[in-house]
Amino acid sequence: MSKRSERRARKQAARLDQRRDTYATGIDPVHGVWRDGVAPTNVATWRRDVDRHVRTPVVAFTLTAVFWLLVGTTFALIASFKFQYPDWMGETAAMTFGRVRPAHLNTMIWGWISPAGVAIAVWLWGRLLKTEVRHVWALNVSWVLWNIGVTVGTVGILAGYSQGIEWVEMPLAAFVFLVPALLLVAYSLLSTLRHRRVAHLYISVWYIGASLLWTPVLIVAILLPIYSGVPHATANWWFAHNILGLWLTPIGLGAAYYLIPKVVGRPIYSYHLSYLGFWTLALFYNWAGVHHLVGGPPPQWVVTVSIVFSVMMIIPVIIVGLNHHMTAFPRIKRVIWSPTLRFVVFGAVSYTVVSLQGAMQALRFWQEVTHFTHYTIAHSHIGVYAFVTMIAYGALYYLLPRVTGWEWKSKRLISLHFWTTAVGISLYIVGLTAGGVLQGFLMNNPDVPFMEIVETMKPFLWSRSIAGVLMTVGHLAFAYLVWEIVRKKGERPPGPVFFRQPPAGVYRMMTGADPDTGDGSAAHPVPAP
Numbered sequence: 109m110s111k112r113s114e115r116r117a118r119k120q121a122a123r124l125d126q127r128r129d130t131y132a133t134g135i136d137p138v139h140g141v142w143r144d145g146v147a148p149t150n151v152a153t154w155r156r157d158v159d160r161h162v163r164t165p166v167v168a169f170t171l172t173a174v175f176w177l178l179v180g181t182t183f184a185l186i187a188s189f190k191f192q193y194p195d196w197m198g199e200t201a202a203m204t205f206g207r208v209r210p211a212h213l214n215t216m217i218w219g220w221i222s223p224a225g226v227a228i229a230v231w232l233w234g235r236l237l238k239t240e241v242r243h244v245w246a247l248n249v250s251w252v253l254w255n256i257g258v259t260v261g262t263v264g265i266l267a268g269y270s271q272g273i274e275w276v277e278m279p280l281a282a283f284v285f286l287v288p289a290l291l292l293v294a295y296s297l298l299s300t301l302r303h304r305r306v307a308h309l310y311i312s313v314w315y316i317g318a319s320l321l322w323t324p325v326l327i328v329a330i331l332l333p334i335y336s337g338v339p340h341a342t343a344n345w346w347f348a349h350n351i352l353g354l355w356l357t358p359i360g361l362g363a364a365y366y367l368i369p370k371v372v373g374r375p376i377y378s379y380h381l382s383y384l385g386f387w388t389l390a391l392f393y394n395w396a397g398v399h400h401l402v403g404g405p406p407p408q409w410v411v412t413v414s415i416v417f418s419v420m421m422i423i424p425v426i427i428v429g430l431n432h433h434m435t436a437f438p439r440i441k442r443v444i445w446s447p448t449l450r451f452v453v454f455g456a457v458s459y460t461v462v463s464l465q466g467a468m469q470a471l472r473f474w475q476e477v478t479h480f481t482h483y484t485i486a487h488s489h490i491g492v493y494a495f496v497t498m499i500a501y502g503a504l505y506y507l508l509p510r511v512t513g514w515e516w517k518s519k520r521l522i523s524l525h526f527w528t529t530a531v532g533i534s535l536y537i538v539g540l541t542a543g544g545v546l547q548g549f550l551m552n553n554p555d556v557p558f559m560e561i562v563e564t565m566k567p568f569l570w571s572r573s574i575a576g577v578l579m580t581v582g583h584l585a586f587a588y589l590v591w592e593i594v595r596k597k598g599e600r601p602p603g604p605v606f607f608r609q610p611p612a613g614v615y616r617m618m619t620g621a622d623p624d625t626g627d628g629s630a631a632h633p634v635p636a637p
Contacts, residue, residue, distance in 0.1 A: 158234040158241075159510045165247035166511050167594055169227035170504060172255055174587050176219025179262070181576075181583050183212035188576045191569040202266040210277035211265045217275065217351070218286060219258040221492065224500045225359040226250075226293055229316045231507045232366055233297050236313050237304035243296040250292035257285030273340075275348035276330055287327055294320040311382040315362035318390060322354040338405045342398055349397025352491050357389075357459075360496040361428060363503040364456050368435050371449045371506075372442055377434035385427035392420045399470035402479065418470030425463035432456040442614075445606040447522045451502030454530060458494035462487065477552065482568065483544025486537045493579075494533045501525070501586065508593050515601035517592045523607055525585045532578030535571055543568025 187209045190196055197203035226247075234241045241247070261282030264270070270277040278286075297320060301313075330347035369376050376382055395417035398410055436453055443450045465487060468474055478484060505522065509515055516522060543565055550561045 154238065155235070155510070158239070159231070161240040161244065162230050162234055162247075163511050165244060165251060166227045166231050166507070168248070168251045169223040169230070169254075170508065170590060171594065172251065173220050173222075173224035173227065173500075174590050176215050176223070176258060177583055178587055180212050180215035180220055181580050183208050183215060185573075185576050185580060187212055188569075188573045192566075192573060201268065207266050207268065207270070210270055211262055213275065214265060214278050215258065215262055216492065217356075218261065218278070218282075221356060221496055221500060223251075223254060224504065225356065225496075226254075228363050228500060228503045228507065229297065229320075229359055230293075231511065232312055232316065232362065233300060236310045236366070237300060237306055239300060239303055239305045241296060242299040242303060246292040246296040250289040250296075253285045253289035253292070257282045257289060260285065273330070273344050275351060276344070280331065283327060283331055287324060290320075290324055290327070294324065310366070311376075311379070311386060312362035312366045314383075314386050315358035315365070318386075319355050319358035319362075322358075323351070326350055326354060341401060341404065342406050342410065345400040346397040349400065350394060352488075352496075353389075353393040353396070356492065356496045357393075360455065360459070360499045363499050364432055364452055364459075367448055367452050367499075367503060367506060368432055368456065371446050371452075372436055372439040374435065374439065377431050381427050381431050385424045385431065388424040388427065389421075392417045392424065396421060396466075396470070399475065400479070402470075402472050402475035415470045415472070419467050421463060422467050425460060425467070429456075429460040433460075442610075445608050445610040445614075447516075447519075447526070447605065447607060448502045448506040450526055450607070451498050451505065454526075455495050455497075455499035455502065458490055458498065462490035462495055465490065477548035478544055479548075481544035481547040481551070482540040482565070482572075483548065486540035486544060489533065489540075490537055494537065498529070498533075501529070504590070508590070509604075512593055512596065514593050514596045515603065516589055516605040517601060518589065519605045519607055521585045521589055522605065525582045525589070528578045528582035528585070532575040532582065535578070536575035539568045539571030539575065543571075 186197070186203065187205060190205045190208070194205075201207070230241060230247060257278075261278030264279035264282060265277050269279045271279060298317070301317065326347055330343055335343050365376065365382065396414055398406060398414035399418050402411055402415070404411075433456070436449070436456070440453070443453055469478060469487060505516070546568075547561060547565055550556045550564065
């Protein structure tokens with residue numbers, strides 16, 4: 109370390125030490141609620157400083173995520189309507205189904221939900237460790253690299269330079285930017301971990317920290333030029349399954365573990381179970397991906413091991429589901445008022461559904477029916493959208509007022525966002541799940557002509573397109589709300605945004621010294637102890 113860096117580090121440490129007495133006893137590190145006897149203004153000061161420190165990277169990653177959400181949605185609609193109108197834009201090579209569909213998948217994974225997850229992780233990290241996030245410059249550089257990488261990847265796919273590997277279609281040039289971007293995020297957050305002001309690490313820190321260690325290994329492993337043939341296919345599905353389970357899932361669960369007790373105002377149902385859920389996820393999930401190759405060329409023992417661990421995933425799923433649902437259930441009425449809780453609870457329930465469905469889907473008899481059908485598409489959308497994306501919406505509705513010091517412009521638009529996305533993804537899942545099962549049984553019957561199966565699927569594919577239109581309306585409403593809260597133009601909204609005004613006494617409404625915002629506004633004021 110240079111002398112200049114040492115001086116800067118000493119000054120930063122001294123500044124933080126001066127605040128230690130103020131910050132150190134602010135909140136209970138386990139439950140995220142006040143301790144008795146702590147001055148609210150001290151807690152407000154600590155949180156305000158942490159929020160202000162990460163404002164630039166959090167807002168930047170959020171805007172990036174919303175931009176790519178709209179781009180990915182456009183690709184999704186084009187791909188979906190091509191099932192009804194196959195010749196639509198068929199003369200343009202970039203707009204053919206074989207390019208638009210992977211462009212949609214990759215922009216959603218790397219352009220939307222990953223940057224949104226980074227924004228949420230950065231904000232949570234400072235809050236949970238009670239300290240300013242170190243090396244914000246690394247996060248800002250990461251933001252630049254991330255956008256270059258996604259742009260290069262998306263244009264590359266549309267131009268026909270896809271790698272042809274499921275979930276890794278982007279050309280290698282894109283990962284030249286994405287991998288360093290991810291490493292810079294890990295560097296910043298893990299450096300912050302060394303300077304934390306808490307002795308105990310809340311369970312959300314475990315999930316987010318682990319995902320930062322697992323994900324670069326996953327990406328580098330799949331990009332190694334050492335595979336061909338069957339090993340390549342095996343590594344492909346190992347990666348595709350784990351990028352959801354070991355990158356997106358931990359961030360979603362980490363956010364849910366923070367936000368559910370925060371908004372309902374009560375501790376996690378069982379904190380010991382939350383650790384058991386984390387370690388069983390870490391132990392079991394890594395082995396589960398190859399069940400997608402049931403009936404394929406890999407050695408049967410490899411597939412069997414994957415099936416066994418897929419079924420064992422029932423253990424962490426039940427543990428996490430029990431913890432989330434038992435925490436929220438006694439005060440579940442608060443979903444009537446709270447935008448954050450409504451989105452997060454929807455996502456938490458979807459996690460239970462998709463995981464139990466995934467355990468059953470791994471079984472050989474069910475794979476023989478559902479694989480290569482629309483059922484698999486519905487299953488992946490429960491995971492990426494109904495679970496992770498809905499929790500990300502809820503988390504952003506919670507953190508952006510704290511980071512920007514502003515309030516959401518319209519509760520009607522938030523309500524429109526929730527209902528169009530909730531109804532849309534539900535219609536999508538039900539339609540394609542039912543259609544996929546029927547498709548699987550028909551395809552397994554050699555007496556059924558192929559074109560008869562195609563005709564049978566038409567109503568289910570229409571449900572997919574209608575659902576896509578509904579979700580697009582919600583995405584546009586969300587994008588407008590995010591743009592307005594970031595711009596902070598016009599008259600400031602009068603106060604916290606609820607779907608309905610909660611009864612007196614449910615929330616402790618505070619101004620000026622609000623402990624959770626420090627700026628006089630609060631989308632979800634801290635519940636009274």
